[in-house]
Amino acid sequence: MNWAGLVFGLSLVLVLLGAGGAAFAQQSRYAVYCLAATMTGVAGICLALGNDYLALLVFLLLAVAVPAAMIAALLLAPVADNDTRTEGRRGTFIAMGIVVGFGVLAWVLTQAAWVPAGGPRQQSIEWLGSRFLTDHLLTMELGAALLALSALGVVALLRGRGACR
Amino acid sequence: MTLTIVLIAGAALGVFGLGAAALRRSLIGMLVGTQLTVGGWILLTAGLWNLSGTEPSTGQVVAVGTVVFAVAVAALVVALHLAAARASRRAEDLEPW
Numbered sequence: 239m240n241w242a243g244l245v246f247g248l249s250l251v252l253v254l255l256g257a258g259g260a261a262f263a264q265q266s267r268y269a270v271y272c273l274a275a276t277m278t279g280v281a282g283i284c285l286a287l288g289n290d291y292l293a294l295l296v297f298l299l300l301a302v303a304v305p306a307a308m309i310a311a312l313l314l315a316p317v318a319d320n321d322t323r324t325e326g327r328r329g330t331f332i333a334m335g336i337v338v339g340f341g342v343l344a345w346v347l348t349q350a351a352w353v354p355a356g357g358p359r360q361q362s363i364e365w366l367g368s369r370f371l372t373d374h375l376l377t378m379e380l381g382a383a384l385l386a387l388s389a390l391g392v393v394a395l396l397r398g399r400g401a402c403r
Numbered sequence: 404m405t406l407t408i409v410l411i412a413g414a415a416l417g418v419f420g421l422g423a424a425a426l427r428r429s430l431i432g433m434l435v436g437t438q439l440t441v442g443g444w445i446l447l448t449a450g451l452w453n454l455s456g457t458e459p460s461t462g463q464v465v466a467v468g469t470v471v472f473a474v475a476v477a478a479l480v481v482a483l484h485l486a487a488a489r490a491s492r493r494a495e496d497l498e499p500w
Contacts, residue, residue, distance in 0.1 A: 315488030388475035
């Protein structure tokens with residue numbers, strides 16, 4: 239087994255265990271820790287597939303920065319210890335929905351006739367940058383606009399009407 | 404084989420995420436579910452475009468766009484959670500930091 243295979247296998251285990259923990263942990267804090275583990279696994283799978291830049295982005299933003307912000311928010315404003323809604327039959331319905339949804343989605347995805355891989359496999363960061371600046375320029379601009387809008391929203395929420403007086 | 408494993412892992416993440424979002428009471432808990440779904444979507448796009456078709460970088464472009472969307476949503480939800488906690492403290496006549 240080579241290094242890519244080892245990273246892929248370990249990351250896959252991390253993804254599945256972390257997802258289960260994040261979905262079913264009673265406390266939000268533990269769910270956030272499991273989310274960070276899951277995203278580290280996602281970054282590992284991206285790395286094993288050769289998507290270095292994407293792996294770095296997922297690890298730094300989704301496995302470190304976002305969970306850190308969530309933990310900080312939970313420390314500042316804690317939520318109830320039991321953060322799950324399992325009263326009545328709700329928990330049973332959701333668990334059944336998860337099982338059925340997973341079965342259907344996995345069946346559809348694995349039965350679909352995907353185009354076999356072929357042609358030059360350009361995955362370098364230079365190639366990705368050139369794609370962003372040519373074919374996908376609008377995507378990049380929309381992403382920047384979305385981030386700016388989100389930052390404005392955060393400022394409005396925390397410094398506007400919601401701020402201390 | 405690798406493509407199948409990645410697709411099943413992505414599907415599992417997506418469905419677990421939706422389930423987690425439906426199970427939680429708090430905004431942060433729902434955000435955890437949303438982020439899980441985003442992780443599943445990233446796996447699906449990166450895996451599909453990488454292991455099939457002729458242009459793997461398109462999958463990376465879609466995944467980077469998804470990461471940007473996830474970060475923007477996370478920032479807004481965390482701010483909303485803090486603003487709600489502040490408003491609740493103010494309603495109880497406590498110092499809202």
